[in-house]
Amino acid sequence: MKKKDFLALLEEIIEADKDTMTGNEFINDVDGWDSLAVVSFIAMVDENFGVTLPAKKISDANSFQDLIVLLGDKITE
Amino acid sequence: MTTSSVSGIKICGIASAVPESTRSFADGVKVFGEENVAKIAGSTGVQKRHIASSLCASDLCFAAAERLLEEATCNRDSIDALVFVSQTPDYILPATSCSLHHRLNLSKACATFDLNLGCSGYVYGLWVVSNLIASGSVKKALLLAGDTITRLTSPLDRSVALLFGDAGTATLLKKDKNEDIITFVLGTDGAGEDNLIVPAGGFRQPLTESNMKRTGREGGNVRSDAELFMNGAEIFSFTLDVVPSLVKRLLAESDWNVDDVDAFVMHQANRFMLQYLSKRMKLPKDKVVFAMENYGNTSLASIPLAMTTCLADRLKAERLRLLLAGFGVGYSWGGGHLCLVVKCVCLSL
Numbered sequence: 001m002k003k004k005d006f007l008a009l010l011e012e013i014i015e016a017d018k019d020t021m022t023g024n025e026f027i028n029d030v031d032g033w034d035s036l037a038v039v040s041f042i043a044m045v046d047e048n049f050g051v052t053l054p055a056k057k058i059s060d061a062n063s064f065q066d067l068i069v070l071l072g073d074k075i076t077e
Numbered sequence: 078m079t080t081s082s083v084s085g086i087k088i089c090g091i092a093s094a095v096p097e098s099t100r101s102f103a104d105g106v107k108v109f110g111e112e113n114v115a116k117i118a119g120s121t122g123v124q125k126r127h128i129a130s131s132l133c134a135s136d137l138c139f140a141a142a143e144r145l146l147e148e149a150t151c152n153r154d155s156i157d158a159l160v161f162v163s164q165t166p167d168y169i170l171p172a173t174s175c176s177l178h179h180r181l182n183l184s185k186a187c188a189t190f191d192l193n194l195g196c197s198g199y200v201y202g203l204w205v206v207s208n209l210i211a212s213g214s215v216k217k218a219l220l221l222a223g224d225t226i227t228r229l230t231s232p233l234d235r236s237v238a239l240l241f242g243d244a245g246t247a248t249l250l251k252k253d254k255n256e257d258i259i260t261f262v263l264g265t266d267g268a269g270e271d272n273l274i275v276p277a278g279g280f281r282q283p284l285t286e287s288n289m290k291r292t293g294r295e296g297g298n299v300r301s302d303a304e305l306f307m308n309g310a311e312i313f314s315f316t317l318d319v320v321p322s323l324v325k326r327l328l329a330e331s332d333w334n335v336d337d338v339d340a341f342v343m344h345q346a347n348r349f350m351l352q353y354l355s356k357r358m359k360l361p362k363d364k365v366v367f368a369m370e371n372y373g374n375t376s377l378a379s380i381p382l383a384m385t386t387c388l389a390d391r392l393k394a395e396r397l398r399l400l401l402a403g404f405g406v407g408y409s410w411g412g413g414h415l416c417l418v419v420k421c422v423c424l425s426l
Binding site: 034035036038039040042043046047052053054055056058059 | 116117120235236296308309310311313314317318349350353356357
């Protein structure tokens with residue numbers, strides 16, 4: 001999946017306006033990233049990549065780029 | 078996963094009881110704000126919950142059992158076992174099943190015991206009681222399953238305050254050689270113990286003045302260690318790992334395919350989770366029962382409560398093929414497939 005499409009899915013989850021995310025945002029600075037968003041994110045990754053991301057790895061991430069890195073080569077520029 | 082099949086067990090009746098007192102999701106607005114509350118209700122699917130206040134799970138189960146025994150015109154002396162499944166007993170000891178035995182005026186020859194399980198508890202209860210009957214140890218038994226989780230949740234913890242409701246249920250089972258096979262699939266992963274837990278109040282961490290104080294936690298939640306902690310993300314990941322395999326195994330054991338099942342009755346944890354799991358497992362949308370809207374997550378009572386509220390009319394009139402699946406706290410999980418026609422009733426106290 002292209003990074004911009006991944007970011008678009010993230011924007012939907014946190015209810016951000018389209019094309020506003022770069023991926024460099026710090027997770028703690030984003031209001032919409034709450035426990036419900038994390039669950040939606042786990043579902044989104046499962047549905048799109050067939051991967052169940054461990055919740056601990058998600059909570060250890062500081063930025064959205066850290067989340068992108070968790071998916072390795074499944075996300076391309 | 079453990080697989081176990083029994084035959085010759087009839088479920089004669091199911092009753093549920095909920096407290097009259099309710100809270101709507103809007104009651105959370107003062108603490109959490111309108112936007113948050115709408116978001117939570119949208120995700121969990123819970124609009125309203127019944128709240129026990131000072132009632133115990135045993136009171137709710139007692140009411141359900143009394144009604145069940147009246148409807149079944151059952152001779153109380155013929156009940157030779159009572160199993161009470163709950164995480165919210167009346168006392169640390171004695172077992173609440175003993176107290177219920179007395180209240181229900183059962184015979185002194187009746188064997189009773191408690192079983193401490195949550196989300197998987199009803200399926201485990203059915204498994205235990207079915208096997209007691211199948212082994213010949215027991216001819217007729219009452220399975221009482223209920224919880225008052227709202228009495229363990231902090232009203233200032235967003236992850237739980239608007240989710241849980243209280244309920245008690247009673248199921249009457251007896252030996253009947255004409256009944257079909259019931260198959261159970263069960264499993265455990267204790268590595269998940271910390272993700273849904275009331276840390277203080279047992280013997281690992283007895284209650285102290287300090288652990289009973291509410292303090293600020295993750296995401297702005299406020300609770301004490303004597304109140305329920307739930308890590309929603311970890312639990313969701315666990316369900317993605319376990320539930321599809323559980324359902325697949327149950328279908329394989331039963332020789333049913335998805336279209337043969339009349340209704341999938343899963344633990345009513347929250348709507349988002351059930352919707353996603355159903356989509357993942359490609360279950361027909363009209364066959365998955367959603368019953369949490371007016372009751373919340375009622376822990377182990379949620380499966381029988383769903384049967385008595387959403388399936389009562391159909392279960393009374395026709396033999397239905399049901400697939401039950403309970404999963405969560407522990408982590409513990411259990412599923413069963415069964416064919417039954419049964420009278421169900423739900424009352425409000």
